[in-house]
Amino acid sequence: xxxxxxxxxxxxxxxxxxxxxxxxxxxxxxxxxxxxxxxxxxxxxxxxxxxxxxxxxxxxxxxxxxxxxxxxxxxxxxxxxxxxxxxxxxxxxxxxxxxxxxxxxxxxxxxxxxxxxxxxxxxxxxxxxxxxxxxxxxxxxxxxxxxxxxxxxxxxxxxxxxxxxxxxxxxxxxxxxxxxxxxxxxxxxxxxxxxxxxxxxxxxxxxxxxxxxxxxxxxxxxxxxxxxxxxxxxxxxxxxxxxxxxxxxxxxxxxxxxxxxxxxxxxxxxxxxxxxxxxxxxxxxxxxxxxxxxxxxxxxxxxxxxxxxxxxxxxxxxxxxxxxxxxxxxxxxxxxxxxxxxxxxxxxxxxxxxxxxxxxxxxxxxxxxxxxxxxxxxxxxxxxxxxxxxxxxxxxxxxxxxxxxxxxxxxxxxxxxxxxxxxxxxxxxxxxxxxxxxxxxxxxxxxxxxxxxxxxxxxxxxxxxxxxxxxxxxxxxxxxxxxxxxxxxxxxxxxxxxxxxxxxxxxxxxxxxxxxxxxxxxxxxxxxxxxxxxxxxxxxxx
Amino acid sequence: xxxxxxxxxxxxxxxxxxxxxxxxxxxxxxxxxxxxxxxxxxxxxxxxxxxxxxxxxxxxxxxxxxxxxxxxxxxxxxxxxxxxxxxxxxxxxxxxxx
Ligand code: HEM
Ligand code: SF4
Numbered sequence: 329x330x331x332x333x334x335x336x337x338x339x340x341x342x343x344x345x346x347x348x349x350x351x352x353x354x355x356x357x358x359x360x361x362x363x364x365x366x367x368x369x370x371x372x373x374x375x376x377x378x379x380x381x382x383x384x385x386x387x388x389x390x391x392x393x394x395x396x397x398x399x400x401x402x403x404x405x406x407x408x409x410x411x412x413x414x415x416x417x418x419x420x421x422x423x424x425x426x427x428x429x430x431x432x433x434x435x436x437x438x439x440x441x442x443x444x445x446x447x448x449x450x451x452x453x454x455x456x457x458x459x460x461x462x463x464x465x466x467x468x469x470x471x472x473x474x475x476x477x478x479x480x481x482x483x484x485x486x487x488x489x490x491x492x493x494x495x496x497x498x499x500x501x502x503x504x505x506x507x508x509x510x511x512x513x514x515x516x517x518x519x520x521x522x523x524x525x526x527x528x529x530x531x532x533x534x535x536x537x538x539x540x541x542x543x544x545x546x547x548x549x550x551x552x553x554x555x556x557x558x559x560x561x562x563x564x565x566x567x568x569x570x571x572x573x574x575x576x577x578x579x580x581x582x583x584x585x586x587x588x589x590x591x592x593x594x595x596x597x598x599x600x601x602x603x604x605x606x607x608x609x610x611x612x613x614x615x616x617x618x619x620x621x622x623x624x625x626x627x628x629x630x631x632x633x634x635x636x637x638x639x640x641x642x643x644x645x646x647x648x649x650x651x652x653x654x655x656x657x658x659x660x661x662x663x664x665x666x667x668x669x670x671x672x673x674x675x676x677x678x679x680x681x682x683x684x685x686x687x688x689x690x691x692x693x694x695x696x697x698x699x700x701x702x703x704x705x706x707x708x709x710x711x712x713x714x715x716x717x718x719x720x721x722x723x724x725x726x727x728x729x730x731x732x733x734x735x736x737x738x739x740x741x742x743x744x745x746x747x748x749x750x751x752x753x754x755x756x757x758x759x760x761x762x763x764x765x766x767x768x769x770x771x772x773x774x775x776x777x778x779x780x781x782x783x784x785x786x787x788x789x790x791x792x793x794x795x796x797x798x799x800x801x802x803x804x805x806x807x808x809x810x811x812x813x814x815x816x817x818x819x820x821x822x823x824x825x826x827x828x829x830x831x832x833x834x835x836x837x838x839x840x841x842x843x844x845x846x847x848x849x850x851x852x853x854x855x856x857x858x859x860x861x862x863x864x865x866x867x868x869x870x
Numbered sequence: 871x872x873x874x875x876x877x878x879x880x881x882x883x884x885x886x887x888x889x890x891x892x893x894x895x896x897x898x899x900x901x902x903x904x905x906x907x908x909x910x911x912x913x914x915x916x917x918x919x920x921x922x923x924x925x926x927x928x929x930x931x932x933x934x935x936x937x938x939x940x941x942x943x944x945x946x947x948x949x950x951x952x953x954x955x956x957x958x959x960x961x962x963x964x965x966x967x968x
Contacts, residue, residue: 379883800939
């Protein structure tokens with residue numbers, strides 16, 4: 329894992345001191361809210377429905393047990409005993425007091441964490457594959473490149489006031505576990521003729537105008553990675569629509585110019601920049617790489633006793649193939665039946681930290697599906713881990729099933745919401761669990777957002793639900809056929825919206841139709857793609 | 871009726887103008903008639919409230935009910951965590967929100 333150097337630590341400590349002073353001046357009335365708001369947002373502090381909300385950055389979703397423990401302690405000391413893991417691989421606290429915020433940032437800084445660049449029109453926390461450095465199917469670990477990009481983008485003066493927020497994802501496997509093509513820039517590390525390089529996708533995003541990023545370059549040599557990224561951003565910074573918030577994301581620019589013209593401009597800028605010394609020296613990447621070196625894996629048993637059916641079910645769903653055959657990556661579900669997706673108590677957070685320390689080389693990952701990964705777990709230790717998870721209500725065997733849905737905070741917490749998301753998630757998981765249908769449905773990605781900002785990725789759900797406001801009453805639009813994986817697609821709306829009860833019935837109907845019509849090993853998404861929207865519409869509205 | 875709400879500057883807690891002070895309980899909210907803007911400007915300057923605003927509400931037999939669903943959620947707390955609302959021991963408190 330990356331560890332701060334002296335420069336990183338000084339920078340973060342200085343920011344805490346600066347914010348402490350800003351918060352004090354706000355509390356003393358020397359700053360108005362208009363003056364203070366941009367300052368607090370730069371430090372991840374939002375004002376939500378019931379309190380301030382603090383968003384903590386977890387770069388590329390990787391953290392160690394000491395950091396995770398600190399997150400649990402903060403939940404208990406300053407919040408109301410829990411935190412919320414988000415689709416941005418971050419953590420949010422819902423009940424923060426302004427007078428505590430600087431102390432929390434100081435506690436975070438002690439464990440090399442912060443809340444910088446979790447808000448505002450800058451390059452946000454960089455996301456990556458939650459199985460990075462562990463997955464059997466990856467080319468190399470993408471995180472050194474994510475870290476290089478993080479260092480380049482942190483405090484970059486040219487990119488502090490972009491036209492709009494900017495999100496980058498880096499992966500290095502054919503399987504996309506990071507919704508890479510739904511980011512402003514998606515980078516896939518690839519191999520070509522024996523050389524490693526980067527493939528660039530630019531202009532993806534969700535929100536009110538979802539777009540899939542087109543590929544603009546199939547291979548950028550690694551010693552030009554930052555220069556090429558900067559060229560992409562410069563063209564955006566120059567032409568992005570600062571006049572209209574709803575058209576300001578890079579996806580709109582790429583769409584309006586056309587991918588070809590945007591690419592031409594990037595290439596022109598890039599050619600011009602190549603001899604300007606933008607690229608950090610190669611030694612910087614070489615300095616970063618050892619932080620992500622493989623731990624010393626030990627050979628051990630490669631098979632399991634699966635006589636306990638509950639354990640077998642959990643292993644089947646919640647483990648992922650590791651590059652070392654005596655290990656797996658284990659997924660800790662934050663989706664207990666009827667629970668709030670992504671929420672974990674301070675105690676649960678500390679238990680996960682302890683398990684990472686004991687069994688996973690001190691490392692954890694946050695998934696964009698609001699779960700947690702123990703990346704390097706010995707097969708021999710799985711039973712003990714599963715037992716400990718079960719005791720902490722963290723053992724739901726439901727990864728990638730309908731019960732593993734994503735739900736944004738929605739109207740229960742979020743000031744921008746139209747409708748609640750969480751109660752839908754709770755009711756659907758209870759219902760499908762009780763009827764035993766979850767297991768029959770197999771992989772089914774349900775994603776729920778409480779408004780058009782799409783924090784819950786509903787555009788990318790096999791089944792997506794969007795909360796809308798219908799004359800002051802919650803209403804829900806259903807959509808089908810989205811995917812954020814390597815077979816990326818955007819979901820299409822089925823038709824008129826539903827009430828809360830109605831949309832739950834609707835999910836039941838479309839899943840029933842799938843079970844009736846599926847062929848062979850088809851997933852819900854495959855059946856939808858084969859038979860199209862019409863039969864689903866008929867089932868819903870006739 | 872027209873009532874005033876905002877968040878406590880220090881704690882972020884949802885608060886309602888009761889005519890003299892800011893209360894955690896919507897039922898204490900007072901009808902400000904046409905004086906809303908004036909009170910808001912004064913109270914914000916005094917730093918007793920953060921980003922306050924005027925809303926429509928109805929005085930019912932059971933208490934004061936903000937017109938918009940968002941303010942009703944704010945008035946009680948997250949519907950999915952009754953234990954963290956202002957009336958944790960009264961599950962029926964949630965009934966009027968949605
Ligand atoms: C509760 C406070 C939150 C606020 C005020 C907020 C605000 C927003 C806004 C305004 C957008 C749209 C940006 C645009 O289209 O330009 C957005 C997008 C997004 N947010 Fe949030 N959000 C919140 C919480 C969350 C949470 C909890 C998550 C994770 C569960 C999240 C993840 C995302 C993602 C993935 C997107 C879509 C990215 C894209 O448009 O490309 N946000 N958010
Ligand atoms: S999708 Fe809307 S309701 Fe949900 S968290 Fe984002 S901004 Fe809030």
